[in-house]
Amino acid sequence: xxxxSLDPTQLDRYSRHIIMDEVGPEGQQxxxxxxVLCVGAGGLGSPAIEYLAAAGIGRLGIADDDVVERSNLxxxxxxxxxxxxxxxxxxxxxxxxxxxxxxTVDVHEARVDRENVTDLVADYDLVVDGSDNFATRxxxxxxxxxxxxxxxxxxxxxxxxxxxxxxxxxxxxxxxFPEAPEPGTVPDCATTGVLGVLPGTLxxxxxxxxxxxVLEAGEGLDxxxxxxxxxxxxxxxxxxxxxxDCPVCGDDPxxxxxxxxxxxxxxxxx
Numbered sequence: 001x002x003x004x005s006l007d008p009t010q011l012d013r014y015s016r017h018i019i020m021d022e023v024g025p026e027g028q029q030x031x032x033x034x035x036v037l038c039v040g041a042g043g044l045g046s047p048a049i050e051y052l053a054a055a056g057i058g059r060l061g062i063a064d065d066d067v068v069e070r071s072n073l074x075x076x077x078x079x080x081x082x083x084x085x086x087x088x089x090x091x092x093x094x095x096x097x098x099x100x101x102x103x104t105v106d107v108h109e110a111r112v113d114r115e116n117v118t119d120l121v122a123d124y125d126l127v128v129d130g131s132d133n134f135a136t137r138x139x140x141x142x143x144x145x146x147x148x149x150x151x152x153x154x155x156x157x158x159x160x161x162x163x164x165x166x167x168x169x170x171x172x173x174x175x176x177f178p179e180a181p182e183p184g185t186v187p188d189c190a191t192t193g194v195l196g197v198l199p200g201t202l203x204x205x206x207x208x209x210x211x212x213x214v215l216e217a218g219e220g221l222d223x224x225x226x227x228x229x230x231x232x233x234x235x236x237x238x239x240x241x242x243x244x245d246c247p248v249c250g251d252d253p254x255x256x257x258x259x260x261x262x263x264x265x266x267x268x269x270x
Contacts, residue, residue: 004029010102014056027215028056032102034214035059037124039112039140041092042066043194044130044154046078047203048210052128053096053103055211060096061124063108064088075196112136114258117143127151128210130203132188134180138267141166141173142258145248152209152221154202159195159231161202163221164240165209170222175243180267198230 004025006014010032017023017031036057038045041064052060068076068083068091076088083091093105106123110116112131121127121143129140129151137153144151150167166172205226212218225238247254247269254269255261261269 006032010056013100013102017055022217023215027217031056031211031214032058034126035061035124036210036214037061037063037120037127038130039063039127039136040130040132041076041078041088042072042130042132043075043156043189043199044132044203044206045092045128046076047200048128048130048154048207049092049096050078050099051204051207052210053100055207056100056102057210057214058102059104059106059124061106061108061120062089062092062096063110063112063120064092065109065111071190075194075199077200112139114139114261114263117258118147121147121149124149126210126213128206129153130206134186134267135263137173138180138261139258139263142248142255142261145172145174146255146257150213152206152213154206156189156194156198156202158189158192159198159229161198161228161230163202163205163209163226163228164224165213165221167213167220167222169242171240171242172246172249174248175246176225176240178243178246180265183265195230201228201230 014028017028018025034057038049041062066088068079068086068088070084078095079091087109089107089109093107096103096105117139127144131137148168152165154163209220223240225240227236244251
C-alpha cells in the first residue's frame, strides 16, 4: 500500500490532481515515488521534462551530452538565452529545480552509449526517449526490452511526429522498424528544419504516456503508433503487433546484450 505523506504545500500544489478520481492522493504519492529517465533535453525532452516535473515525478534523470545553442531556443523551451553554451543537462536540471522543489534531479552529462545505457536504465522505473538519432533510439529500445523497463518513444520531422510506448510483452521499436535507415538517408532538423511548436505537441504526448504508466491509468500506445501531422492538424494511428521474429523481443531473440549490436550504422546485429 502506498505510504501517503503529502504535506500541506503538496496538497495545494497537486490539488487539481488529487481531486480527480483517477489520481487522488494515492496516485499523486505514486508519482512522487516514481523515477523517470529522460534521454535528451532538446526539442522533445524539453516539454516532457517540464510536464513530468510539474506533475511531481519524484526523481528525474536527465541524460544529454550537448550544450545549449541559440538555434535551440526556437523549440527547446526549458532553456533560456542566458543558458547558451551551458550543458543542456545542467540547464534542464536548474529549470526543474526552479519549477518544483519536490523533484530530485539526476544530471547525466553524457551521451547514452553501449557502455552506460544498461546501468542508466536499471536505475529508473521508466524511460522517456526524446533522442534525435537512430542509434540512441535503438540502443534505448534494446536496453529497455532486455531489462523489462517500460519506455515512451517520440520522433519529429519538419511538420510531422510520431509516438509509441513499450512495456514488456508489447511490440517494441524493432517490431515496427527492424533496422535503422542507412546513415545519411534521413536528414536531421539542422538540415531540413522543424516547426518550433511541433516537439511541444509530441513531448506533451510522451509526458502524458509516462504519467499514465506511473498511475496505471487509461489506455496507452503499447500496440499503436500515433502519427501527427501539424500541417493538416490530423492524428492517425497505425496498429502494431509484436513480431515473433524480432531479434530482441521475439520468440527466439538474437540480441542478448547491447554489445551484440553495431549502433554506429543500421543498428543491426553484428
